[in-house]
Amino acid sequence: MIPFIFKRIINLIPILLGTSIITFLLIHLVPGDPAEAYLRLSQIPPTDEAAAHIRKELGLDKPLYVQYFIWLLDAFQLDFGESFITGDPVFEEAIYYLWPTLQLTLAAIVLTLIISVPVGILSAVYKDRLFDQVSRILAYVGASMPSFWLGFLLIYFFSFKLGLFPSGSRGTFVHIVLPAVTMCLVYTFTFTRLLRSGILEFMNQPYVMYARSRGLKERVVIGKHVLKNASQPFITAFSISIGNMLAGTVIAENVFAWPGIGRYFVSAIVNRDFPAIQFCVLLMTIIFVLINLIVDIIYAYLDPRIRLKGDQLK
Amino acid sequence: MSTEQLLSIKNLNIYLQEHGSDTRNQIIHNVSFDLEKGKVLGIVGGSGSGKTLTSLSVLSLLHDKFSVTGSIHFNGADLLQLPERKIRKIRGKEIALIPQNPMASFNPIISIGEHMVESMRSHQKLTRKIAKELAIYYLEKMNFADPSDLISQYPFQLSGGMLQRVLIAITLSLQPSLIIADEPTTALDKVTEDHILHQLEIMKEEYDTSMLLVSHDFHVVSRLADEVAVIHNGMLVEKGSIVNVFRQPNHSYTKQLIDASIRLKREKP
Numbered sequence A: 001m002i003p004f005i006f007k008r009i010i011n012l013i014p015i016l017l018g019t020s021i022i023t024f025l026l027i028h029l030v031p032g033d034p035a036e037a038y039l040r041l042s043q044i045p046p047t048d049e050a051a052a053h054i055r056k057e058l059g060l061d062k063p064l065y066v067q068y069f070i071w072l073l074d075a076f077q078l079d080f081g082e083s084f085i086t087g088d089p090v091f092e093e094a095i096y097y098l099w100p101t102l103q104l105t106l107a108a109i110v111l112t113l114i115i116s117v118p119v120g121i122l123s124a125v126y127k128d129r130l131f132d133q134v135s136r137i138l139a140y141v142g143a144s145m146p147s148f149w150l151g152f153l154l155i156y157f158f159s160f161k162l163g164l165f166p167s168g169s170r171g172t173f174v175h176i177v178l179p180a181v182t183m184c185l186v187y188t189f190t191f192t193r194l195l196r197s198g199i200l201e202f203m204n205q206p207y208v209m210y211a212r213s214r215g216l217k218e219r220v221v222i223g224k225h226v227l228k229n230a231s232q233p234f235i236t237a238f239s240i241s242i243g244n245m246l247a248g249t250v251i252a253e254n255v256f257a258w259p260g261i262g263r264y265f266v267s268a269i270v271n272r273d274f275p276a277i278q279f280c281v282l283l284m285t286i287i288f289v290l291i292n293l294i295v296d297i298i299y300a301y302l303d304p305r306i307r308l309k310g311d312q313l314k
Numbered sequence B: 001m002s003t004e005q006l007l008s009i010k011n012l013n014i015y016l017q018e019h020g021s022d023t024r025n026q027i028i029h030n031v032s033f034d035l036e037k038g039k040v041l042g043i044v045g046g047s048g049s050g051k052t053l054t055s056l057s058v059l060s061l062l063h064d065k066f067s068v069t070g071s072i073h074f075n076g077a078d079l080l081q082l083p084e085r086k087i088r089k090i091r092g093k094e095i096a097l098i099p100q101n102p103m104a105s106f107n108p109i110i111s112i113g114e115h116m117v118e119s120m121r122s123h124q125k126l127t128r129k130i131a132k133e134l135a136i137y138y139l140e141k142m143n144f145a146d147p148s149d150l151i152s153q154y155p156f157q158l159s160g161g162m163l164q165r166v167l168i169a170i171t172l173s174l175q176p177s178l179i180i181a182d183e184p185t186t187a188l189d190k191v192t193e194d195h196i197l198h199q200l201e202i203m204k205e206e207y208d209t210s211m212l213l214v215s216h217d218f219h220v221v222s223r224l225a226d227e228v229a230v231i232h233n234g235m236l237v238e239k240g241s242i243v244n245v246f247r248q249p250n251h252s253y254t255k256q257l258i259d260a261s262i263r264l265k266r267e268k269p
């Protein structure tokens, strides 16, 4: 297990380097002069002279690969440059905004799991009965509802009409309820159905029949022989959705005035705040590959065929 | 007939109705047979004749697209009328199934040892440690060279013949009074087949276990069975003591099966 994890971590290095090069190139090859953006944001008249001065100061006059290596060397010391807008280090700024986003995403993930796992299992066990029917109808409704619209609905009823939850900004626990519900609802319904169909598919496996034939309790048959196998497609879909959820926070952040990295990133793009854009992309990549790593480890933990691969097959 | 029957199947009919379809096909037609305590009954028939369906209906293991009528009396109680809760206590403990396809019958992500441990522990109060020791003991009985290594292995690391022997070790560990062995030697080489039949013989003698031995091969059945029932297209065409049926088959289908098994035996000495 340990060598497996180690190998996976080593594999991450080229991925991260590759992403950083691609974003670097994208930013620098796209039309629009960083020096000009800098001057505009600092409200300095963009004369040729001023632009040349800034170019020199930001190192933009050097060849692209030199610029990249300078960026990379600084990056190893966690120095990702200063924001053109605030002049503060983007590393500190982005981390400051990342935390609320992670909080929100985590809350949405936990909420999704708490609801979809038991409901999915019960829908499979009580297939085509009332419980399953109701969850199917809710899934159709839930999956076809845009999340911003749902967000406004929730604000209208629970905040404006009933006054139960605050409508926006960050603070105590109650502040997170509405945005987290908004984010998780779409996924909750889809995952419920996904888990249900996965369970039903594995329910007809010969080894499940054999497990039953040995007199195992139905709880063990489902929990051990069905669920462990059925959870793999579920985990795959889930890990892909965590990425979507993180990206999707930008909607919830805007609707609920939640000060997260989504809003920070969007404003960096709008203002062409190059150091901030570069770092945000890198940060998102790191988060994505970390999620993938965790998922791979869970796979290997669940499935000996992955863990022991190489033992027998070449 | 005497009342000392362990298993008594009467007028068994099995129908198949696929989900969403309104046609109902009958697959098993009015099958009846009895099994005396301590005896082995061979059930012989070609592929698709309904041997597996009949076997699974005894333990109420059929998919719910099948419906079953008739009666299956075991130790006096009609298994078809028992609630799931009571059937579960009979499965494994009283009647153990050796399923047809060993490769597909093991959960790919659960170790061999765990398969054995969970089976024993679902019927007896045993600690994990003791159940594990018992697992090793029964694997040794099946002549595995290194059982303590085997229990931590996964099904994909074993061959079909080895898995078949593990299936029998699991059955041994459950000590049932009736075993339903569904084609326990199909797809095995002659040496492994011989070994497995020998183990089943020992089980019959040592533990006085009764057995339903399902096979398409008359030769396999003749080694163990006291009586034989021949199924063809879901119907029981012949039954009787193995000696009588072998000497004087009444039905042409039975003759065909016997001829086929003799030919097979000559080809593979």
Ligand SMILES: Nc1ncnc2c1ncn2[C@@H]1O[C@H](COP(=O)(O)OP(=O)(O)OP(=O)(O)O)[C@@H](O)[C@H]1O
Pocket (backbone or CB within 6 Å): B016, B027, B045, B046, B047, B048, B049, B050, B051, B052, B053, B054, B100, B216
């Ligand atoms: N899951 C199923 N769905 C639909 N029909 C089935 C199913 N299982 C079996 N049948 C049908 O029931 C009939 C009897 O099948 P069964 O598996 O009992 O045969 P068998 O005698 O065990 O054959 P084999 O020697 O090949 O194992 C077959 O004709 C088959 O078409």
Ligand SMILES: [Mg+2]
Pocket (backbone or CB within 6 Å): B051, B052, B053, B100, B182
């Ligand atoms: Mg069969």
